[in-house]
Amino acid sequence: MGNPPTAFGPVLRVALLALAGVALGGLGCQNDTGCAEDGTPCGGDPTGTWTLNDACRDPAFAAPLQPTYVDQPVAQARQPVAPTTSSDWCSAVAINAQGLSSFVFPHDTLSVSGTDSQVTYASDGTFQAVIHTAGQGEIDLSASCLQRFGVAVTCDALAAELTDYAARPRTVPSFTCSDSPGEQAGCAYYYTYSGIQCADNGSQGCACRYGVDFAGTFNGKWSMAGTQLVHFDAKKMLPTQADYCVGGGGSTLSLWGHDRMSLFDEPGLRTLKLQRMP
Amino acid sequence: MNKDKVGLSVAIAIALLAGAARAQTEPATPAAPAAAPPAVAAPAAPAAEGVPSSPLPPPVAAAPASGAAAPVAPDADASGWQAKLYGFAEIDGMYDTTQSYGPASNNVLLARPGSYEGSHPRSQLTINNSLAGVRLVAPDVHAGNSNIHTTGQIEVDFFGAQPTDATEATIFTTPALRLRLFYVRLETPAVDVLVGQYHDLFAWGGQGFYQNSVAFLGVAGEIYHRNPQVRLSKTWIAGNAQVDLAVAGVRPVQRDSAVPDLQGGLKLAWNGWRGAGAQGFGRPELRPLAIGVSGLARRFAVAEFLTNPGDPKIAYGWGLAVNAFVPVIGARSATDRGNALSLTGEFTTGTGTPDLYTGLTGGALFPLLPDPSGNITPPPLYRPNIDSGIVTYDANGNLKTIDWRAFVIGLQYYLPIGGGRVWIAATYSRLESANILALTPEASRGGVFIKQQYFDGSLFVTLTPAVQLGLSFQQTQQTFGDSPFNGAHPEGKNMRSEAGLRFFF
Numbered sequence: 001m002g003n004p005p006t007a008f009g010p011v012l013r014v015a016l017l018a019l020a021g022v023a024l025g026g027l028g029c030q031n032d033t034g035c036a037e038d039g040t041p042c043g044g045d046p047t048g049t050w051t052l053n054d055a056c057r058d059p060a061f062a063a064p065l066q067p068t069y070v071d072q073p074v075a076q077a078r079q080p081v082a083p084t085t086s087s088d089w090c091s092a093v094a095i096n097a098q099g100l101s102s103f104v105f106p107h108d109t110l111s112v113s114g115t116d117s118q119v120t121y122a123s124d125g126t127f128q129a130v131i132h133t134a135g136q137g138e139i140d141l142s143a144s145c146l147q148r149f150g151v152a153v154t155c156d157a158l159a160a161e162l163t164d165y166a167a168r169p170r171t172v173p174s175f176t177c178s179d180s181p182g183e184q185a186g187c188a189y190y191y192t193y194s195g196i197q198c199a200d201n202g203s204q205g206c207a208c209r210y211g212v213d214f215a216g217t218f219n220g221k222w223s224m225a226g227t228q229l230v231h232f233d234a235k236k237m238l239p240t241q242a243d244y245c246v247g248g249g250g251s252t253l254s255l256w257g258h259d260r261m262s263l264f265d266e267p268g269l270r271t272l273k274l275q276r277m278p
Numbered sequence: 279m280n281k282d283k284v285g286l287s288v289a290i291a292i293a294l295l296a297g298a299a300r301a302q303t304e305p306a307t308p309a310a311p312a313a314a315p316p317a318v319a320a321p322a323a324p325a326a327e328g329v330p331s332s333p334l335p336p337p338v339a340a341a342p343a344s345g346a347a348a349p350v351a352p353d354a355d356a357s358g359w360q361a362k363l364y365g366f367a368e369i370d371g372m373y374d375t376t377q378s379y380g381p382a383s384n385n386v387l388l389a390r391p392g393s394y395e396g397s398h399p400r401s402q403l404t405i406n407n408s409l410a411g412v413r414l415v416a417p418d419v420h421a422g423n424s425n426i427h428t429t430g431q432i433e434v435d436f437f438g439a440q441p442t443d444a445t446e447a448t449i450f451t452t453p454a455l456r457l458r459l460f461y462v463r464l465e466t467p468a469v470d471v472l473v474g475q476y477h478d479l480f481a482w483g484g485q486g487f488y489q490n491s492v493a494f495l496g497v498a499g500e501i502y503h504r505n506p507q508v509r510l511s512k513t514w515i516a517g518n519a520q521v522d523l524a525v526a527g528v529r530p531v532q533r534d535s536a537v538p539d540l541q542g543g544l545k546l547a548w549n550g551w552r553g554a555g556a557q558g559f560g561r562p563e564l565r566p567l568a569i570g571v572s573g574l575a576r577r578f579a580v581a582e583f584l585t586n587p588g589d590p591k592i593a594y595g596w597g598l599a600v601n602a603f604v605p606v607i608g609a610r611s612a613t614d615r616g617n618a619l620s621l622t623g624e625f626t627t628g629t630g631t632p633d634l635y636t637g638l639t640g641g642a643l644f645p646l647l648p649d650p651s652g653n654i655t656p657p658p659l660y661r662p663n664i665d666s667g668i669v670t671y672d673a674n675g676n677l678k679t680i681d682w683r684a685f686v687i688g689l690q691y692y693l694p695i696g697g698g699r700v701w702i703a704a705t706y707s708r709l710e711s712a713n714i715l716a717l718t719p720e721a722s723r724g725g726v727f728i729k730q731q732y733f734d735g736s737l738f739v740t741l742t743p744a745v746q747l748g749l750s751f752q753q754t755q756q757t758f759g760d761s762p763f764n765g766a767h768p769e770g771k772n773m774r775s776e777a778g779l780r781f782f783f
Contacts, residue, residue, distance in 0.1 A: 034391055059763070064646070083644065087645065087722045091719070135763060136764050145673065260394075
């Protein structure tokens with residue numbers, strides 16, 4: 001505290017100016033939102049069938065669910081809860097002499113793509129959205145993952161097993177899914193895996209790559225509220241809102257998730273640019 | 279300092295320690311450390327930091343013996359104990375463009391772009407960085423022709439561990455005390471001995487190398503840590519040259535390793551070349567040109583990756599740090615520092631050392647135990663006996679340490695206004711891991727970051743000799759491990775504006 005008293009007028013002025021600058025500048029800071037609403041909602045009549053022209057999706061990531069919490073007893077006082085973990089290195093692979101009985105194909109966020117992504121708003125108040133997403137997935141299955149059931153598996157054999165496994169019909173949880181746009185409402189989850197290839201990873205395991213396609217079907221009722229479309233999900237989920245604009249003389253439809261909601265149950269999907277089908 | 283003040287200081291010290299002890303009580307049972315993050319999401323950042331106090335207590339004004347409080351050595355002289363209360367009251371306001379951080383913008387995982395937390399702002403106002411401490415000087419003890427000088431320091435702030443059910447209001451308005459420093463130092467003719475909790479020797483903590491920023495220390499990418507330790511050091515002075523050599527046995531990062539960490543360092547200083555240097559939001563001091571090299575070695579003995587582990591898996595960690603303080607343009611004195619320009623730098627590399635960077639795990643976790651049948655109830659559970667983010671198990675069940683490498687560089691320039699009462703500082707840092715991605719299962723890579731860049735700019739104003747204002751802009755950018763849309767790794771970014779006011783006492 002050895003500073004002698006001095007005139008602090010100039011210093012104080014500098015401080016106050018800087019403080020005001022930081023306050024104003026700071027509050028003006030804003031992160032880039034990758035999929036910001038890039039137009040003005042204008043409403044219009046969306047009735048008809050629309051195909052995908054463009055889309056914007058944020059790189060959504062959801063940490064794998066923590067199965068260690070399932071059926072665990074409630075933590076007692078001073079007892080640690082189950083530790084948070086990452087996912088299983090082996091991705092639930094189970095392979096024995098009878099073949100592959102379990103596997104989860106990991107992949108990152110998929111791109112919205114394909115002209116088969118369609119949204120139909122019917123005049124009877126129903127809608128159907130088929131959103132096609134695609135991308136590549138990969139996994140490096142270690143030797144210990146592949147050998148823990150007592151069988152030796154070559155990478156070629158593993159690729160064949162994975163291909164066979166991917167082709168088997170699955171149910172979610174009790175619906176048989178297909179990729180038809182006429183899919184029943186409950187079947188919203190349908191992944192297909194293609195082009196599965198596995199090669200030696202150099203340490204007796206297999207590095208596998210595959211294509212991933214997902215056709216999510218979203219059905220239900222729709223209504224208009226000003227420049228918003230309200231989608232009532234047939235699966236009895238809560239309704240969602242999208243800002244929209246029918247433009248180009250009725251030939252284009254822009255959908256933006258209202259208040260950055262995800263569109264059609266696709267995590268991170270903020271914008272769809274559609275064009276009317278002839 | 280009169281007798282009343284000494285008594286007051288000791289009473290305050292006792293009160294602070296009682297509070298700290300209550301706030302940081304260990305569970306009665308020696309359970310394995312819980313690796314789960316706090317349940318309270320609001321102030322997510324762990325361990326925000328204040329500004330370190332001076333490295334070692336200078337002698338304080340003569341004071342009479344305090345009587346009963348002083349353990350009197352048989353050959354103690356009669357000058358008595360000295361005690362000095364010090365600290366600061368501080369308030370900080372910060373505005374962030376994401377909801378990633380608690381009070382400190384350190385190395386915690388940023389919210390991902392496009393997520394709710396990554397798209398919306400947060401503002402905080404906190405006094406938790408306020409700090410109080412007591413420096414103690416015991417009577418010198420004569421040993422032959424020289425003295426044994428004994429000093430100690432107790433220091434607390436308000437970033438103590440909160441219960442997991444603490445509310446946001448509780449955290450900010452009734453914060454818990456945190457013990458920062460608590461040590462005794464014996465300076466003998468042969469060697470100096472420091473016993474207690476002090477800044478880590480690794481990266482020569484508390485020795486003038488910390489960055490100058492309004493951001494709470496440690497800034498992103500910077501080593502900033504305190505640990506219980508036993509340190510032996512020796513200082514040689516020849517003219518303006520000073521050489522410090524030290525070695526320390528430090529609390530093991532994993533108690534079940536059963537072996538203390540080992541840290542060592544060499545510091546060279548040239549007292550003929552001095553410049554102005556402030557650490558964190560602290561007051562500038564006159565510091566010499568200095569360079570420090572330090573290292574650490576540690577052992578891990580981690581429970582095997584099984585539900586019911588047998589013997590542990592063993593791994594070793596190490597670290598290397600190089601620090602420098604360079605007075606590019608010197609200062610005449612600590613209070614006459616106009617036009618002084620100083621540079622600070624730190625380079626660190628190592629493996630199994632993320633705990634020494636504030637809040638750093640990179641998002642790394644232990645993997646999930648396989649459950650190939652998919653129907654084991656309850657699912658198999660692995661309980662690691664070490665904190666998350668330091669080591670993990672790879673796909674073949676091998677214990678691996680996680681690598682990190684960083685550099686931090688900072689400049690501080692004292693404007694020729696009022697003898698340097700207004701100054702600006704800037705910091706840039708880069709932190710990256712070469713193996714965190716390979717040590718994280720594919721499905722979880724979106725939850726780790728592989729690279730972080732940080733920069734800040736700060737303006738400091740000494741309003742009065744006891745009151746200091748700081749303004750700052752800080753930006754952190756992290757590169758996540760996944761590749762959405764089969765493209766580049768996504769990047770998260772946070773911008774922070776911060777203003778702080780500190781009253782030194």
